[in-house]
Amino acid sequence: MVLQRENPLFQAQQTWPLHQFGSDRHDFIKRPPYQRKTVWERKKQKSLMESFICGLYVPPVVLRSITHETIQKYEVIDGQQRITAIQDYLNDEYSLPNSQQIREIDNRQDRGFAGNSFAELSDDDQAAIEQDCNLTVDILQGISNPTSTEHQQLATQVFWRLQQGESLNTLEENHSKITSPVRNYIVERADDISFDYDEYKSLDHNDDRHPFFSLVNYGNNRLKHLGLLARFLLIEIADGPAYVTGTRVTRLFDCEKGTLNPNEDQTAFRSRREVQRTDEMLDTLHDIFKDTEMMTDDDQVVYFDNEYYIITLYTLIRELQFGNYRFNSGNFREIREFARDFYRRMQNEPVGDDAILRFKSKSQQSADPVAARHWIMMNELWKTEPDIVELDSQRLFTHAQRVAIFLRDDRVCQQCLEEELEALDPDEDESKAKNRARVAWSNWDADHIVMHAEGGDTTIENGQVRCPEHNRSDNVIRSELTD
Ligand SMILES: [Zn+2]
Numbered sequence: 001m002v003l004q005r006e007n008p009l010f011q012a013q014q015t016w017p018l019h020q021f022g023s024d025r026h027d028f029i030k031r032p033p034y035q036r037k038t039v040w041e042r043k044k045q046k047s048l049m050e051s052f053i054c055g056l057y058v059p060p061v062v063l064r065s066i067t068h069e070t071i072q073k074y075e076v077i078d079g080q081q082r083i084t085a086i087q088d089y090l091n092d093e094y095s096l097p098n099s100q101q102i103r104e105i106d107n108r109q110d111r112g113f114a115g116n117s118f119a120e121l122s123d124d125d126q127a128a129i130e131q132d133c134n135l136t137v138d139i140l141q142g143i144s145n146p147t148s149t150e151h152q153q154l155a156t157q158v159f160w161r162l163q164q165g166e167s168l169n170t171l172e173e174n175h176s177k178i179t180s181p182v183r184n185y186i187v188e189r190a191d192d193i194s195f196d197y198d199e200y201k202s203l204d205h206n207d208d209r210h211p212f213f214s215l216v217n218y219g220n221n222r223l224k225h226l227g228l229l230a231r232f233l234l235i236e237i238a239d240g241p242a243y244v245t246g247t248r249v250t251r252l253f254d255c256e257k258g259t260l261n262p263n264e265d266q267t268a269f270r271s272r273r274e275v276q277r278t279d280e281m282l283d284t285l286h287d288i289f290k291d292t293e294m295m296t297d298d299d300q301v302v303y304f305d306n307e308y309y310i311i312t313l314y315t316l317i318r319e320l321q322f323g324n325y326r327f328n329s330g331n332f333r334e335i336r337e338f339a340r341d342f343y344r345r346m347q348n349e350p351v352g353d354d355a356i357l358r359f360k361s362k363s364q365q366s367a368d369p370v371a372a373r374h375w376i377m378m379n380e381l382w383k384t385e386p387d388i389v390e391l392d393s394q395r396l397f398t399h400a401q402r403v404a405i406f407l408r409d410d411r412v413c414q415q416c417l418e419e420e421l422e423a424l425d426p427d428e429d430e431s432k433a434k435n436r437a438r439v440a441w442s443n444w445d446a447d448h449i450v451m452h453a454e455g456g457d458t459t460i461e462n463g464q465v466r467c468p469e470h471n472r473s474d475n476v477i478r479s480e481l482t483d
Contacts, residue, residue: 009154012139013060018052019130021086027073029066030080031202033195034156034176036168036223038081045085046097052133053113054101058082060136062162064155066144068200077140077155078162086135092119146200152178170246171223174230174253180262181269182233183253189213189282190225210279212286216310217300224307231311231365232281236274240441241315241371281318288317288332294340303343308363312373313339316381319374319441326389334386342380355380375407396458397446405446405463412437413444413467437467445471 019025031037051058061079065072076083088094096102098115106114111125118126140158143151156176160168168176177183188194190213194206218224230252231244237258242248248257255262269275294302304310317335320327342356350356359376362369382400390399397405416437424433447466450456 009140009142009158012141014137014139015134016137017131018086018090018133018135021083021135022090023087027071028063028083029073029075029201030083031193031195032064032075032077032155032159033178033197033202034159035076035080036172036175037193040081040085042094044081045088045094048082048085049089049129050097050099050102052129052135053096053105058135060138062138062140062158064140064143064158066146066200068146073200074139075146075155077159082135090118090130092117095120146197149179169223170250171227174250175223175226177253180253180255181264181266182230182255182260184266185269185275186226186229186233186253189279190222190229192222192225210282210286211290212282214299215286215289215301215304217296217302217305228307228310229278229282231307232314233274233278235311235315235318236277236281239274240319241367241374243365243367244311244370245365277318277322281314281321284317284321285314287329288336289339291332292336292340303340308365308373309343309346311365311370312359312377315370315374316377319378320388323441324391326391331386331388334384334388335381338381338384338386342377371411375403375411379403379407395446396448396452397463401458401460401463402446404460406441406444406465408460409465410434411439411441412465413439413470414464415470416467439465439467443468447471 021028048058050056061082062077063079064075064077066075067073089096095115095117096113102114106112111128112120112122113125118129121129140155143154145151156178160173160176174183175187188206188208189210191206192209192213194203194208195201196203213225213229216225216228227246227249230249234244234248234252234257235242237252237260251257252260255264289301289304292301292303296302319325320331320335345353345356346360350360355376359373362372362376382403385400395402412434416439417433420433420436421430424430445466445468446463447470448456448458449462449464452458456462
């Protein structure tokens with residue numbers, strides 16, 4: 001029985017003389033949306049041209065023939081760097097290497113290749129390069145419609161399979177998932193290059209990039225910016241500190257989080273509450289930190305140089321922004337100065353600075369360290385007595401005390417913990433009991449260990465974390481006692 005293949009891909013192999021690769025000959029899309037941007041060093045470009053002249057093997061390039069508004073173009077699925085190297089040489093941007101191998105050819109055939117740029121060659125030598133040197137091209141046909149999702153996906157699949165040997169890193173893989181609404185949102189907001197689908201060409205700038213990312217001090221590592229925004233979005237989806245590991249980022253790009261749907265259209269996706277809040281937070285972060293006095297020469301915030309610190313600033317500021325606080329631009333300066341001072345403490349040898357030592361020991365990206373860092377930083381912020389008002393002031397304990405108690409008790413209801421420890425299987429770890437006794441910031445009470453009515457002080461030492469159930473049952477017993 002003959003194998004029935006359903007892919008509409010046809011492959012035509014052709015041999016093209018190098019002049020066919022000239023940018024004046026065909027319209028090449030060298031960086032389609034699923035491609036990353038990589039740049040060969042000159043040395044590698046020269047070595048490729050040397051291979052052509054010496055007749056050494058050069059692997060074929062893979063092109064996708066597309067028709068965009070009746071114009072035929074070639075999308076480069078594989079061979080971006082080889083085609084660029086040929087074009088750069090023909091455009092006179094570098095010279096051939098002055099190598100032993102090329103000099104031998106010059107001597108034997110009375111030519112003058114070695115060490116020369118294209119313009120420096122004789123007409124005969126130019127013709128030899130343009131017409132006698134060849135490169136094999138594999139042309140994919142049958143997926144020529146640039147607006148067809150199915151065609152795009154097939155092209156991406158071919159790209160992906162070709163890259164297996166080179167092993168894309170996880171973020172590069174995520175970057176090429178061009179049909180995911182999450183990917184498209186993240187690339188639009190955080191990438192420094194873009195793709196114009198209307199004109200069907202790649203652009204070296206991205207007008208939709210959020211200005212916050214120009215403040216991030218990661219050098220030129222744009223894929224890290226995508227990862228950072230993905231982590232912000234994970235935090236918004238969880239509505240607070242959450243798992244932000246690489247695995248979770250990949251699942252996010254695959255729309256395998258919460259109610260995300262890989263087929264959701266962009267407008268619906270962007271009107272989601274978590275996406276709108278992420279956007280709102282990017283604005284706030286930009287507004288707060290654009291005015292710091294600690295800028296690099298490239299106008300990046302000096303202290304935005306490591307991810308776990310930025311993520312904790314994010315969880316802290318989003319809590320102030322969306323939680324029950326009076327927080328507005330009047331508070332930006334003190335937040336900015338707090339962030340700067342906190343970073344300076346991290347940079348100094350923090351001997352004896354327990355908060356910073358603990359913070360630095362919790363640099364992992366799983367949920368527990370992310371939450372622990374959040375509360376350590378929140379506690380340090382409240383120690384500075386910021387001019388931020390918690391709007392619910394019905395409580396006996398001050399906000400600063402509550403933060404300190406919550407941090408000290410590690411977000412665990414002390415009575416739940418007691419009960420969970422008693423009920424724990426002998427072969428289970430105590431951390432299991434702790435996890436089960438965890439409470440959310442929005443769902444606990446600061447309880448007096450020695451009751452207020454019995455003269456117990458309203459201090460951090462006399463306070464403990466209680467879940468609402470335990471606090472309520474406690475109050476019932478107390479009122480029975482006082483009756
Ligand atoms: Zn409890």
